[in-house]
Amino acid sequence: MTHWFHRNPLKATAPVTFNYYGVAAGPPASKICSDLRSSRARLLELFTDLSCNPEMMKNAADSYFSLLQGFINSLDESTQESKLRYIQNFKWTDTLQGQVPSAQQDAVFELISMGFNVALWYTKYASRLAGKENITEDEAKEVHRSLKIAAGIFKHLKESHIPKLITPVEKGRDLEARLLEAYVVQCQAEAQEVTIARAIELKHAPGLIAALAYETANFYQKADHALSSLEPAYSAKWRKYLHLKMCFYTAYAYCYHGQTLLASDKCGEAIRSLQEAEKFYAKAEVLCKEYGETKGPGPTVRPSGHLFFRKLGNLVTNTLEKCQRENGFIPNPKQKKQ
Numbered sequence: 001m002t003h004w005f006h007r008n009p010l011k012a013t014a015p016v017t018f019n020y021y022g023v024a025a026g027p028p029a030s031k032i033c034s035d036l037r038s039s040r041a042r043l044l045e046l047f048t049d050l051s052c053n054p055e056m057m058k059n060a061a062d063s064y065f066s067l068l069q070g071f072i073n074s075l076d077e078s079t080q081e082s083k084l085r086y087i088q089n090f091k092w093t094d095t096l097q098g099q100v101p102s103a104q105q106d107a108v109f110e111l112i113s114m115g116f117n118v119a120l121w122y123t124k125y126a127s128r129l130a131g132k133e134n135i136t137e138d139e140a141k142e143v144h145r146s147l148k149i150a151a152g153i154f155k156h157l158k159e160s161h162i163p164k165l166i167t168p169v170e171k172g173r174d175l176e177a178r179l180l181e182a183y184v185v186q187c188q189a190e191a192q193e194v195t196i197a198r199a200i201e202l203k204h205a206p207g208l209i210a211a212l213a214y215e216t217a218n219f220y221q222k223a224d225h226a227l228s229s230l231e232p233a234y235s236a237k238w239r240k241y242l243h244l245k246m247c248f249y250t251a252y253a254y255c256y257h258g259q260t261l262l263a264s265d266k267c268g269e270a271i272r273s274l275q276e277a278e279k280f281y282a283k284a285e286v287l288c289k290e291y292g293e294t295k296g297p298g299p300t301v302r303p304s305g306h307l308f309f310r311k312l313g314n315l316v317t318n319t320l321e322k323c324q325r326e327n328g329f330i331p332n333p334k335q336k337k338q
Helices: 027-047 054-071 107-130 137-164 177-201 206-226 232-263 267-293 307-329
Strands: 090-092 102-104
Touching (some): 090 107, 107 137, 107 177, 137 177, 177 206, 177 232, 206 232
Antiparallel strands (some): 090 102
């Protein structure tokens, strides 16, 4: 099954030379500064390199972050911070609020911002792979793994590094808790989409698929709730995506729950469940149109034309018709035999 995921743009950053004349004296210090400059440039290049794979990204990120640690932690492994932590000013744009940069003279801010972009890269890599026709089992596993890595990075930044910033995080910008929570939960939801697709492919029990779909819908609702207090001008398009996916997977849940009921000869209940599926699918269709018309960060696409969306529509219609046929075959026990 092919998938479609909304993606916000990468953060942009100003160049950093790491030239500290009079501070970084001697060949070893100059070498470290040179390595920092080149490893940072290499990592930034890979963010937009379509040939980059997770192994390349991990190696480049590890190379830069290991050097950057010298600007954050004291070299004698004490609890004290490095004396170089506040020597360099770093500028980064925001994924939602466009090209207006935030700047902090703090190496921890650089670590968080670059780490945020690494996590975004993993989500974009997963999205490219998941959007392919006839995705293989190994590719599906790679999508799932990439989304779990991204969620882990977002969560780690939120819990371990952002609290260390001296300058408070600006409201409504990338590093705020609400946005990071939305990114974490969205990654969890999309990873579960891959699990659902695999369960359908392997013809697992409809009850299991319904439960997974219901849980996925709840993930999307939770992510949407995290963004509910943000300025609509920046978050409207993203929230349309989360809301339409919530409706989409609620329809999935009702559809497969209906199949479970039908298998138990509960035709009337199955029909009602499929009718609910129709309602939520219709809501998702409306939201798909609104998503395409809403301005804001993210791709300009028409999700209702995507294969993953059309397949569910056909499944709901066919399952409902089957339930209605089965219901028509059930004899009325009140009728007297002739």
